[in-house]
Each structure stands twice: as C-alpha cells, then as structure tokens.
Amino acid sequence: MTAAGSRNNLKAELAQFKRRRIREEANHLFYRQGYEGTTIDAIADKLQVTKPFIYSYYKNKGEILYDIARVGITLSSEALERCLAIPGSSWDQLKLVVDEVTRIVVQNQEYIVVYQREEKNLEPEQARAIREQRSAFDHRLAEVLASGEAVGEFRLQDPPLTATTIGGMMSWVALWYQPGGHWSEAEIITHIIRSVERLVAVRGRQEVPPASRPQPEIRK
Amino acid sequence: MTAAGSRNNLKAELAQFKRRRIREEANHLFYRQGYEGTTIDAIADKLQVTKPFIYSYYKNKGEILYDIARVGITLSSEALERCLAIPGSSWDQLKLVVDEVTRIVVQNQEYIVVYQREEKNLEPEQARAIREQRSAFDHRLAEVLASGEAVGEFRLQDPPLTATTIGGMMSWVALWYQPGGHWSEAEIITHIIRSVERLVAVRGRQEVPPASRPQPEIRK
Numbered sequence: 001m002t003a004a005g006s007r008n009n010l011k012a013e014l015a016q017f018k019r020r021r022i023r024e025e026a027n028h029l030f031y032r033q034g035y036e037g038t039t040i041d042a043i044a045d046k047l048q049v050t051k052p053f054i055y056s057y058y059k060n061k062g063e064i065l066y067d068i069a070r071v072g073i074t075l076s077s078e079a080l081e082r083c084l085a086i087p088g089s090s091w092d093q094l095k096l097v098v099d100e101v102t103r104i105v106v107q108n109q110e111y112i113v114v115y116q117r118e119e120k121n122l123e124p125e126q127a128r129a130i131r132e133q134r135s136a137f138d139h140r141l142a143e144v145l146a147s148g149e150a151v152g153e154f155r156l157q158d159p160p161l162t163a164t165t166i167g168g169m170m171s172w173v174a175l176w177y178q179p180g181g182h183w184s185e186a187e188i189i190t191h192i193i194r195s196v197e198r199l200v201a202v203r204g205r206q207e208v209p210p211a212s213r214p215q216p217e218i219r220k
Numbered sequence: 221m222t223a224a225g226s227r228n229n230l231k232a233e234l235a236q237f238k239r240r241r242i243r244e245e246a247n248h249l250f251y252r253q254g255y256e257g258t259t260i261d262a263i264a265d266k267l268q269v270t271k272p273f274i275y276s277y278y279k280n281k282g283e284i285l286y287d288i289a290r291v292g293i294t295l296s297s298e299a300l301e302r303c304l305a306i307p308g309s310s311w312d313q314l315k316l317v318v319d320e321v322t323r324i325v326v327q328n329q330e331y332i333v334v335y336q337r338e339e340k341n342l343e344p345e346q347a348r349a350i351r352e353q354r355s356a357f358d359h360r361l362a363e364v365l366a367s368g369e370a371v372g373e374f375r376l377q378d379p380p381l382t383a384t385t386i387g388g389m390m391s392w393v394a395l396w397y398q399p400g401g402h403w404s405e406a407e408i409i410t411h412i413i414r415s416v417e418r419l420v421a422v423r424g425r426q427e428v429p430p431a432s433r434p435q436p437e438i439r440k
Contacts, residue, residue, distance in 0.1 A: 033340075036254070116336060117336065117338075120253075161403060168393075169385060169388060172389075176388075191382075198419055198421060
C-alpha cells in the first residue's frame with residue numbers, strides 16, 4: 001500500500017507506519033477488553049506515547065475503529081482483484097481467491113472479530129460503507145461463479161447465494177481459529193479450498209473445452 | 221421446554237413465560253444498542269414493569285446475557301439429539317439436523333448475533349460453559365460424519381474440521397440474513413442442505429448396502 005519510488009517519501013512512510021502501529025495496538029485492546037472498555041489513554045500508554053500524539057493521527061476513537069473495521073474487507077477485496085487479473089480458468093482463479101482470502105482471515109483474525117463485535121459502534125455511514133464493500137466482494141465472487149457455470153466448469157444453482165456461503169466459510173475461520181491450536185494455517189486453507197471445490201462441483205478439466213478459455217498462466 | 225402434564229404447573233409456566241419475555245426484550249435492546257449501552261431500567265421500561273420485578277427473575281444484567289447467549293446452542297443441541305434419535309441413514313439424519321438447525325439460526329438470529337458480539341462480557345466460566353456446549357455439538361456432528369464415512373455413504377477427509385465448517389455455514393446465516401430480504405427462510409435452508417450434501421459428497425442411495433442400516437422412518 002506504500003507508494004514507494006519517490007525519494008521524499010520517508011516522512012509519509014513513517015506517518016503510515018505510526019498510524020498502523022496505533023491501529024494495531026488499539027485493535028489488540030478492543031479485542032481483549034472491548035471498544036467501550038478501551039480509552040485513548042490506554043492506547044497511548046500501550047505505545048508509550050502521549051494522547052496528543054494519537055490525536056495527531058486519528059481524530060477520535062471512532063476513527064480508529066473504522067480503520068480497524070476496514071482491514072479484513074480491504075485486504076480481501078485487493079486480493080480478489082489481484083487473483084482475478086491472473087489469466088486462468090474459473091477454478092484456477094477461484095482457488096487462488098480462496099487461498100489468499102482464507103490466509104488473510106487467519107492472519108488478521110483479531111481485526112475481523114473486532115469488526116464483527118463492534119460494528120454497532122461505527123457511525124451509520126461508516127457501517128454502510130463497509131457493508132457495501134462486503135457486498136461488492138460477494139457480487140464479484142458471484143460473477144466468477146456464474147462465469148464458471150456458463151462455460152460448464154462449475155455446477156451450481158444460485159451464484160449469489162453460493163458466493164455468500166463461500167464468503168461465510170472463509171470468514172467463519174476468524175471466529176474459531178486459534179494460533180498454535182489443533183489445526184495449522186495450511187491445514188485450514190487446504191480444507192477450505194477442498195470444501196469450496198465440492199461446493200461449486202468443479203468438473204474434471206478434460207470436460208472443459210480448452211478453446212473456450214485462455215490457457216492458465218499461473219505461477220510461472 | 222415446559223414440563224406440562226402436572227395440574228399445578230400454571231405458576232411455574234407463568235414464571236417461565238415472564239423470564240422468557242424479559243430475555244426477549246433485553247435481547248432486542250442488546251441487539252440494537254449493545255449490552256453496555258442497555259440498563260436494567262431500560263428493560264423494565266420496555267416491559268412496563270418495575271426494576272425489582274426484573275430482579276426477581278434475574279440476579280443481574282450479566283445473568284440475562286448468559287441466558288441469551290445460551291439460546292442458539294441450547295436449541296441447536298436439542299434439535300441435534302432429536303434428529304439423531306430418528307432411525308435413518310447418516311444422510312437422512314444429517315439432512316434433518318441441517319434443516320432444523322438452520323431454521324433455528326434464522327428464527328433466533330438476534331440471539332446468535334448478540335452472543336457473537338457480547339461473548340466478551342460473559343463471566344469467564346459462563347463463556348467457557350457455552351464454548352464447551354458448542355464444541356460438544358461439533359463433536360457430535362463429527363461423529364455423524366465419521367459414521368457416514370465408515371459405511372461408505374459420505375466421502376470426506378477430516379470429519380472434525382468438516383463438522384466445524386458445516387456449523388459455520390449454518391451459524392453464518394445469522395450474520396447476514398434479513399427478514400423480508402432477498403432470500404426466504406425456505407430458500408436459505410434448501411441452499412444450506414444442498415451445500416452440505418456436496419460437502420460430504422453423499423453417494424447415491426443405491427450404493428449404500430440397505431442391510432447395513434435400519435430402514436428410514438422419517439415423515440410418516
């Protein structure tokens with residue numbers, strides 16, 4: 001997300017770094033003691049900075065929450081577009097999406113949980129903006145499903161509803177995954193990919209006419 | 221849940237009814253304005269009763285939250301045991317479970333959302349008790365999957381992980397379902413049943429040796 005390349009950029013990079021660290025510590029506190037139970041003072045204490053330091057990066061606590069709430073969906077939407085830009089069959093693309101997004105969920109678990117819990121504390125227009133971003137994600141995923149269906153690669157009945165379910169299967173991981181727990185990140189990602197494969201009933205590649213889609217060029 | 225049959229039970233039934241109404245209104249307030257943002261006064265106001273009336277049924281606000289948090293998993297566990305007591309193939313049983321539990325999720329959406337959001341406000345031992353109940357549910361579901369796998373009816377790799385995913389697919393509905401929205405309760409239940417059918421890769425009935433299981437007796 002850093003616009004590198006310019007030689008006067010260190011100042012901007014540092015500002016971004018500080019903002020990210022504030023968000024990170026705030027998120028950790030919101031996760032453990034709730035949004036209402038966390039003061040700007042507590043966040044400043046944690047980082048050993050002054051309260052005005054925090055206020056020079058965030059107008060108020062609500063703005064930090066908004067920034068936190070956007071993490072999961074912003075990273076996921078970026079990953080989705082990145083994966084869809086890679087040439088390949090619908091399943092090649094969907095598999096990449098599921099792999100990357102599930103990894104994002106696992107690695108940003110606390111952000112996603114805090115969003116789920118604290119959405120009610122967002123300003124209505126902030127909550128709406130995030131819901132729209134989430135629904136755009138589902139919509140885009142449904143397009144992938146519908147186009148895989150159209151070329152006979154997937155077999156499914158309701159692409160939008162199936163997209164919502166796939167989104168849910170990935171997001172749900174945030175609500176039960178435990179770092180160092182019974183299942184590793186890799187096992188979980190593999191499981192979700194296999195589950196999605198069954199859900200869309202991917203047909204064997206030999207059944208898809210090769211001329212109907214560009215040759216996959218993934219992972220050179 | 222009412223123990224009917226005894227003729228002196230009206231008093232107990234009324235007490236139970238009042239408790240349920242308190243829980244219902246409290247849940248609705250917690251859903252709209254959060255647990256921390258809701259006072260016992262507000263709950264009493266809503267029901268047009270006095271505060272001592274509330275306290276004669278619940279020791280404190282935390283006890284109401286605990287009662288609310290248990291709704292989804294208690295109803296689901298009861299449904300699970302009820303369905304598993306009906307003779308039938310593993311898929312007959314699993315299909316019934318998915319049908320009933322998804323319906324419970326749709327019809328008790330606000331309870332489930334409040335639990336997800338407010339779990340952090342439960343006493344540690346209360347939170348633990350609910351998590352154990354949820355994990356017993358997943359464990360029982362995994363047994364159904366494993367036994368369907370053993371008789372060759374299902375094809376799956378990791379029954380516990382698949383059970384968690386199925387639980388997630390059902391629970392996830394609570395986080396996006398809108399009464400009167402795009403999809404009806406029936407459409408959602410049908411979609412989840414079909415999704416689970418694919419996830420466990422149910423084999424055609426003709427492939428299951430009929431002698432290996434009792435004849436289904438569902439829906440006479």
